[in-house]
Amino acid sequence: MEATEKDILRGGQFLVKETKCEDVFTPEDFSEEQKMMKEAVMEFTDREVIPHKARFEAKDYALTEECMVKAGQLGFLGVAVPEAYGGLGMGFVSTVLTCDYISSGTGSLSTAFGAHTGIGTMPITLYGTEEQKQKYVPKLASGEWFGSYCLTEPSAGSDANSGKTTAELSADGKSYKINGQKMWISNAGFCSLMIVFARIENDKNITGFIIEYDSENPNGITLGEEEHKLGIRASSTRQVFFNDTVVPVENMLAGRGEGFKIAMNALNVGRIKLAAACLDSQRRVTSLGVQYANERKQFKTPISDFGAIKLKIAEMATNTYAGESATYRASKNIEDRIALREAAGNSHQEAELKGVEEYAIECSILKVAVSEDVQNCTDEGIQIFGGMGFSEETPMEAAWRDSRIARIYEGTNEINRMLSVGMLVKKAMKGHIDLLGPAQEVQNELMGIPSFDTPDYSELFSEEKEMIKKLKKTFLMVAGGAVQKFGPDLEEHQQLLMAASDILIEIYMAESTILRTEKNAKRFGEDAQSAQIAMAKLYLYHAVDIIEKRGKESIISFAEGDEQRMMLMGLKRFTKYANYPDIVDLRNEIAEKVKAENKYCF
Structure with missing residues (x-):
C-alpha cells in the first residue's frame, strides 16, 4: 500500500501523536532482497574481516583499503547511489542495513566504510551538479576511488562553521587556491577525492569544494603521519595541509557559502548510519559474552547461571533490541518520506535531502542512544570475561576501544543532545x-x-x-x-x-x-x-x-x-x-x- 502524507508522522511528531504498531517498520519486515543483502554482507564480514582482527589491531592500514576495494567489487559501496551513477539505487532501509552488518567486524573498517559512503560520497550525490555526479560518483560507488571529508580544523570542531581554511579566486576567475589545515580526516591515507570546506573572503558561511588527490601529483596537498588512536587503529586518520592547492571553479559543491548547509545535512545521514554501525557490534559482543559465560565454570557452575551475569546478558540484549527497533523505524520513515517527495515531482537529490532533513531530530536521538549503548555493551562484555576481557587475546578489549569514538564523531553526544531539543523547538516555532x-x-x-x-x-x-x-x-x-x-x-x-x-x-x-x-x-x-x-x-x-x-x-x-x-x-x-x-x-x-x-x- 502506498504511503500517504497523512500516514507518515513528520520528524519529531512522535511526541504529540500516537503511532499504531502496524505503522512502524521492524527488522522482521525485511524484504527478500534485503534479507539477501544482509546475508551477503554478513558473509563478507565473516570471511574478509573477522579472521584478520589481529592485523587490524596492528594498524594494518593496507588491509582496511583492501577490504574496501572488495566491498566496492561486491557493490556494497554503491547501495545508496542511484543506478544512473553506477550504484545499486536501493532504498534508505537497505543503505542502513548494509551499514549495520558491515560494521561489526572492526571499527576500523566501519569508520572507513561510513566515511566513504556517507560523508565522502553523499555530498556529491545530494549537492553535486550533473557533471560532478557523472564524473565522480561512479568511481566512488565502485571503489575505484575512495573519498574523505575535510571539515574539522584545530580551531573548528563542534563549531564547524568557524574554520580558517581559505579559498581565493584566481585573477582569471577560473580556479580557487585553497590554503589551510584539516585534522582527524578519515581515509586520508588512501583517498583519491576530498570534500573540502573553506571560506571565500569574509563570507559568513564556509563553501564546499571537490578536490582530487594524487600522491604522485599532490597539487600542494601534504598529509601528516597516521594518528595513533585509542581505537579504530587501522582506520587511516591524518592531518591534511593545503598550500596553494588549485581547484577549478566548476568543482565548487553547491553554491558559494552553502558549505555549512552541506556539512549539517551530511551529518544527519551520518548520524543514523552511525547508530546502525553500532548495532551488529552489540549483537556480536552479546553473543560472545553469553558463549563465554556458558563455557566458563566457577564453583562447578557455568557463570551464565549466576544472577549477576544474567543481569548483564539481559541488559546487553535489551539495549541492542531497542537500538534495532528505533533505528529501523526511523530508516523507513525517511525512506517513505523520500518516496513521497519523488512522487510529488522532486528530483532524487531534493527528495533524499529533504527526507533525511525531516527526521534530523530522530537521527540525533539515535546517534546518542545507540553510541552509548554500544559502549556499555562492550564494557559489560569485558566484565563477563573478567581478567581475560582485559587481554588483547579476547575480542572484548578491542571492541571497547573501537566503540569509544562513536560518542564523539558525527557531532559529539553533548552537541546532539542539545540539537535534538533545539530542532524540536524550532519546528514548533515554524x-x-x-x-x-x-x-x-x-x-x-x-x-x-x-x-x-x-x-x-x-x-x-x-x-x-x-x-x-x-x-x-x-x-x-x-x-x-x-x-x-x-x-x-x-x-x-x-x-x-x-x-x-x-x-x-x-x-x-x-x-x-x-x-x-x-x-x-x-x-x-x-x-x-x-x-x-x-x-x-x-x-x-x-x-x-x-x-x-x-x-x-x-x-x-x-x-x-x-x-x-x-x-x-x-x-x-x-x-x-x-x-x-x-x-x-x-x-x-x-x-x-x-x-x-x-x-x-x-
Missing part, C-alpha cells in the same frame, strides 16, 4: 509541529483534579502504552515550562537542554521497542515473542527511571514556589506505574532465552 497545544493541555491537566478511574490493562502493553503517553506529557511539561521561562535564551541553558533531551531520547527508544514487539506479537503470537515482550517492558522501566530523574533535575533548575511543587507532583503522577513489573523476573527470562540459544537471537 508551525511544523504543534507543541503549544499539547503543552497547554498538560498545563490544564496539572491544574485540574486527577482522575481516580482504574483503567483496563488487560491487553498486551495497554499499561506500557499508557505510560508512554504520560512520559510524553512529562517532556511537554518540562520543555513547555523551560520555553516559557527562557524563551529564545533557552539554548544558553545547556544542562537543562541535555536533561530534556534525555527525556526525549528515552521516549522514542522505549516507544519504538514497544511498537515493534506489539506488531510482532500480533502476527507471530505472544508466546513466540515472550522474551521480546520482557525486553520491551524492561527497557521502559529503565526509561521511566531516567525520565523521573532528569525531569526532577530540570524542574528544580527553572521553577520555584507553587509552580515547582505543582510540576513535581505532575512528574510523580506521570512516572508512576499502576503495576510495577518484576524486573528481576524479566531479566531472568531474557537471559535464559539468550543462554539457551547461545547467542543474541532476536
